[in-house]
Amino acid sequence: MVLFERAPAKINLSLDVLGKREDGFHEVEMIMTTVDLADRIELNTIDTDIIDVSTDSQYVPNDERNIAYKAALLFKNKYQLHHGVHIAIQKNIPVSAGLGGGSSDAAAVLRGLNRMWSVGASLDELVELGATLGSDVPFCIHGCTALGTGHGEKIHTLASPPSCYVVLAKPNIGISTRHIFPKVTMDTLHHPQTDKVMRSLEEKDFGRLCHYIGNALESVTFSLYPDVRRIKDKMLQTGADGAVMSGSGPTVVGLTSHFSKARRIYNGLRGFCDEVYVVRLLDRR
Ligand code: ATP
Numbered sequence: 602m603v604l605f606e607r608a609p610a611k612i613n614l615s616l617d618v619l620g621k622r623e624d625g626f627h628e629v630e631m632i633m634t635t636v637d638l639a640d641r642i643e644l645n646t647i648d649t650d651i652i653d654v655s656t657d658s659q660y661v662p663n664d665e666r667n668i669a670y671k672a673a674l675l676f677k678n679k680y681q682l683h684h685g686v687h688i689a690i691q692k693n694i695p696v697s698a699g700l701g702g703g704s705s706d707a708a709a710v711l712r713g714l715n716r717m718w719s720v721g722a723s724l725d726e727l728v729e730l731g732a733t734l735g736s737d738v739p740f741c742i743h744g745c746t747a748l749g750t751g752h753g754e755k756i757h758t759l760a761s762p763p764s765c766y767v768v769l770a771k772p773n774i775g776i777s778t779r780h781i782f783p784k785v786t787m788d789t790l791h792h793p794q795t796d797k798v799m800r801s802l803e804e805k806d807f808g809r810l811c812h813y814i815g816n817a818l819e820s821v822t823f824s825l826y827p828d829v830r831r832i833k834d835k836m837l838q839t840g841a842d843g844a845v846m847s848g849s850g851p852t853v854v855g856l857t858s859h860f861s862k863a864r865r866i867y868n869g870l871r872g873f874c875d876e877v878y879v880v881r882l883l884d885r886r
Pocket of ligand 1: 661666668699700703704737776777778848849850
């Protein structure tokens with residue numbers, strides 16, 4: 602049997618760091634949604650009881666280090682399944698980009714195996730399982746627009762954003778979130794107004810949304826990688842109504858309500874940036 606799952610990229614509309622916890626995690630508050638740039642996950646049943654992973658990307662491991670492999674193993678162990686699966690990942694989401702590509706692949710594997718092997722696990726069960734793989738996996742299982750609290754794993758669904766074009770620009774830098782968080786100093790952070798972002802979602806007010814989007818990690822990433830700040834500035838200069846870094850970067854997200862502006866931003870950034878995409882929001886409730 603063969604089954605396909607889409608694994609969309611996540612973007613942050615806001616990301617705040619509230620403090621450091623005793624367990625070493627940071628307490629965060631972030632608003633996330635998904636866009637139509639997605640990895641494609643193909644799941645194929647195989648006769649022997651093994652998990653086999655292949656990808657078309659040189660940046661992603663093809664073995665038990667792949668988070669998609671870890672997700673399949675976790676699912677098999679949890680439900681005591683002795684089936685085999687081959688997972689083929691077509692990577693379209695840039696790696697180590699702040700777009701949650703690995704987390705989304707893991708979420709897609711959990712959803713897909715649940716369907717393929719007719720396990721009947723509920724959304725809450727998949728979310729609980731996913732949280733043990735990574736803080737962004739629960740959001741990716743939900744896949745709508747949500748507030749993530751705790752270390753990002755507690756998900757509260759929010760109103761969908763107003764329709765717009767999204768430009769994603771990623772310079773040729775890979776950033777690991779684990780590398781950025783230890784450099785956070787709480788007293789110098791600039792906190793975004795998460796409540797105002799939520800309000801603008803409720804009111805579908807695109808202008809306010811663009812005004813209030815923000816990311817407390819920008820100052821940390823910008824000081825290490827000044828090119829990321831330049832990309833954000835260039836996005837705003839070339840017509841973005843709002844721009845914000847996603848996750849711990851380096852991808853910068855630009856929002857605009859007009860396709861002609863999205864093209865202008867895209868053209869302004871190509872050549873300046875390694876990868877640039879014009880995409881749409883997936884959550885159109
Ligand atoms: P994070 O914010 O968690 O760092 P990210 O979107 O910035 O997420 P990912 O693209 O998920 O970063 O990749 C992070 C690391 O995970 C990379 O070193 C990559 O090699 C590894 N990895 C393992 N499995 C995958 C996968 N299926 N897709 C992408 N990266 C993977």
